[in-house]
Amino acid sequence: MRIMTVDITLSDVEAAAARIAGAVPQTPFVHSQTLSRKLGAEVWLKFENLQFTASFKERGALNKLLSLTDEERARGVIAASAGNHAQGLAYHSRRTGVEATIVMPTLTPNLKVERVREHGARVVLHGAGFAEAAAEMTRLAREEGLTIVHPFDDPQVIAGQGTATLEMLHAVPELDTLAVPIGGGGLIAGATVVARALRPDMRIVGVQSEIFPGMARAVGWFDGNPAPGSSVAEGIAVLDPGQITRAIVRAGVDEIAVVEEDCIEEAIALLLGIEKTLCEGAGAAGIAAMLARPELFRGRKVGVILSGGNIDTRVLVAVLQRHLTRAGRMVRIRAELPDNPGALARLTAVVAAQGGNIYELRHERLAATSRAKESSVSLDVELRDPADLPALMERLSAEQFRVRRDEF
Numbered sequence: 068m069r070i071m072t073v074d075i076t077l078s079d080v081e082a083a084a085a086r087i088a089g090a091v092p093q094t095p096f097v098h099s100q101t102l103s104r105k106l107g108a109e110v111w112l113k114f115e116n117l118q119f120t121a122s123f124k125e126r127g128a129l130n131k132l133l134s135l136t137d138e139e140r141a142r143g144v145i146a147a148s149a150g151n152h153a154q155g156l157a158y159h160s161r162r163t164g165v166e167a168t169i170v171m172p173t174l175t176p177n178l179k180v181e182r183v184r185e186h187g188a189r190v191v192l193h194g195a196g197f198a199e200a201a202a203e204m205t206r207l208a209r210e211e212g213l214t215i216v217h218p219f220d221d222p223q224v225i226a227g228q229g230t231a232t233l234e235m236l237h238a239v240p241e242l243d244t245l246a247v248p249i250g251g252g253g254l255i256a257g258a259t260v261v262a263r264a265l266r267p268d269m270r271i272v273g274v275q276s277e278i279f280p281g282m283a284r285a286v287g288w289f290d291g292n293p294a295p296g297s298s299v300a301e302g303i304a305v306l307d308p309g310q311i312t313r314a315i316v317r318a319g320v321d322e323i324a325v326v327e328e329d330c331i332e333e334a335i336a337l338l339l340g341i342e343k344t345l346c347e348g349a350g351a352a353g354i355a356a357m358l359a360r361p362e363l364f365r366g367r368k369v370g371v372i373l374s375g376g377n378i379d380t381r382v383l384v385a386v387l388q389r390h391l392t393r394a395g396r397m398v399r400i401r402a403e404l405p406d407n408p409g410a411l412a413r414l415t416a417v418v419a420a421q422g423g424n425i426y427e428l429r430h431e432r433l434a435a436t437s438r439a440k441e442s443s444v445s446l447d448v449e450l451r452d453p454a455d456l457p458a459l460m461e462r463l464s465a466e467q468f469r470v471r472r473d474e475f
Contacts, residue, residue, distance in 0.1 A: 229257025252312025
């Protein structure tokens, strides 16, 4: 049992729930039979990716807006964000009649900028990254008298985020484990406040990418170096977690699972394939933790917060292609064939007859590995089942094609 003393209480979360009622939907909380069988636990999914802006961030943003004084409302609010917080704050600012300014890095994709503008917010593009945008936010807040709405390190924001867990425990009070993504820590801080008040013995597991293990390092659960590269889980790609949130995490969270990017990608693909629901990397992090650290969840009743669904379509395509490759359903085959009419058609006909779907084909007449009277073809083939590959290779060889499997 974990006993936790913090300034944010269950009463604060319950008050937030009353404030935002009717404006932020209570999203479905559903038992997944298939994931439960696959992951060896009773898995319950909280579909926060179904919010209007496709993220839980609306909860904290709206609670903060509804907690402002009349004077603060009149002056307006400001935030620095290139993601879900920007959309959630902009959307509810327009709904509540509060002027909002969002400072976004200059390299923010134009689609995200336009989404925020469509919600009625003033967008200020400044700086190459978040740190510079945040500095400009602070300057503008001071100069224009605006109230800063921090994406995670604010008591009212944390209380708002905690309403998701409050709904979960009211719906399924027998839950004994939570799997919660961590970026700056607002969502898991709110979840921890609720869980420790209602179920002090509950196991709370945070999840971070190996590329951005900021909270895990800050509270002593990870002493290595971050992995290099960029993360598919942009929503939890936070270098420096909050001060309020880290205190709550340190006091009340049982463990933080730092997972590899491959696990997050697999979780995105699983949720899309099994639950037919689209999650961004951060939203799929809880399932990624169950894949990476099954011993933490085996046999338990696990509530998983699918925190968001805003994933770039190009990233999604890459994730699904990589999933097929890891599963052995997407293979690359190199074939040498006679450089005469009909040879390529015969090759593709054999692939089709064996149930293969050619995703991409490169015909290289001048390839250095080919003989003078042959051409080389590289095929990316999607198989119905990985077990179909040996028969396909045997059939191609029987048709007098010299073939081998290549790496991607």
